Amino acid sequence: MRMNTKLNEYIEKLASTHQLSLDAYEYVITHRDEEAAEWLARKARDISQSIYGKSIYVRGLIEFTNICKNDCFYCGIRKDASCSRYRLDQEDILECCAEGYDLGFRTFVLQGGEDAYFNDARLCDIVSKIHTLYPDCAITLSVGERNKESYQRLFDAGASRYLLRHETADRNHYHKLHPSSMSFSHRMRCIQDLRDIGYDVGIGMMVQSPYQTAHHLAEDLKFVETFHPEMCGIGPYITAKDTPFHDQPSGSVELTLYLISILRLIYPPMLIPATTALGTLDPVGREKGVLAGANVVMPNLSPVGVRRKYQLYDNKICVGDESAQCRHCLENRMDRIGYTVVTDRGDIKLWD
Numbered sequence: 001m002r003m004n005t006k007l008n009e010y011i012e013k014l015a016s017t018h019q020l021s022l023d024a025y026e027y028v029i030t031h032r033d034e035e036a037a038e039w040l041a042r043k044a045r046d047i048s049q050s051i052y053g054k055s056i057y058v059r060g061l062i063e064f065t066n067i068c069k070n071d072c073f074y075c076g077i078r079k080d081a082s083c084s085r086y087r088l089d090q091e092d093i094l095e096c097c098a099e100g101y102d103l104g105f106r107t108f109v110l111q112g113g114e115d116a117y118f119n120d121a122r123l124c125d126i127v128s129k130i131h132t133l134y135p136d137c138a139i140t141l142s143v144g145e146r147n148k149e150s151y152q153r154l155f156d157a158g159a160s161r162y163l164l165r166h167e168t169a170d171r172n173h174y175h176k177l178h179p180s181s182m183s184f185s186h187r188m189r190c191i192q193d194l195r196d197i198g199y200d201v202g203i204g205m206m207v208q209s210p211y212q213t214a215h216h217l218a219e220d221l222k223f224v225e226t227f228h229p230e231m232c233g234i235g236p237y238i239t240a241k242d243t244p245f246h247d248q249p250s251g252s253v254e255l256t257l258y259l260i261s262i263l264r265l266i267y268p269p270m271l272i273p274a275t276t277a278l279g280t281l282d283p284v285g286r287e288k289g290v291l292a293g294a295n296v297v298m299p300n301l302s303p304v305g306v307r308r309k310y311q312l313y314d315n316k317i318c319v320g321d322e323s324a325q326c327r328h329c330l331e332n333r334m335d336r337i338g339y340t341v342v343t344d345r346g347d348i349k350l351w352d
């Protein structure tokens, strides 16, 4: 490496110890250059391949409701947004799973807003039906904040993974992104509850969301380093119309890729998706994500008729493609960069 000596020192320390001080993380972010990014990406790829080979895990994403009681300032389906609303019923969801199973998916991700219609009874019923019909599949939920008893019931019904992006590990920044009715402490409590129950937990953050600084991102990295989530979703912030942030610029693909590589070094076995947000801002963003160290992609299994309505941000890709097209498109994309999409539950491989 021929980069800035201090940067070089920090990056090598990260590669060997998987940890840095908060100040060092901030330095690595603010002083990044092309050479450092390339070195980190190469290292991250090597680490990922040493654990997962050239296999890419897929998750079948079913966006089953865009109704939400919350008003997060960045979100295109927030309560006050004027988008047209929908909810899939149990039959629709099971049809998505049947189609997904035939296409080779062994993980279903049920994602939705915080929609009170899906109380514990309704959601547990759906989860347990999927679990009974497809015992070889993992069920992931991504339905926001609930109480611990609710998380426990859903776990007992057969869900074993839960995605709850923390969005930012900085309390003050959190309150700049959310209305006063939402609580940073509660979100973090939920994440801990999920871990305590035994879920594989996915956290995540946006890159360059409004008001975000390098210090905030360093706090996110520190949180990953101490919590060791099974998954971390990271994508560039993308502006959504009809939100208080409608005139804020979207985040950077380059910084997102850099952070993916750092995340791989912090916790080598962590499942890291190459997100749809990356593919939205860059036509080969997901490929670049994998080459930076990601090892998961999440094609859409939602019925095409509702996909346009689940616009968390503007110009989201893949809203017009059938599930089979999405899957094959991603298979081809991964194939072109030398990776293979596999039919597998895609569990984290433990590491020490």
Ligand code: SF4
Residues within 6 Å of the ligand: 068, 069, 070, 071, 072, 075, 076, 077, 078, 079, 112, 113, 114, 144
């Ligand atoms: S980010 Fe999630 S919780 Fe917030 S408004 Fe959007 S769907 Fe609801």
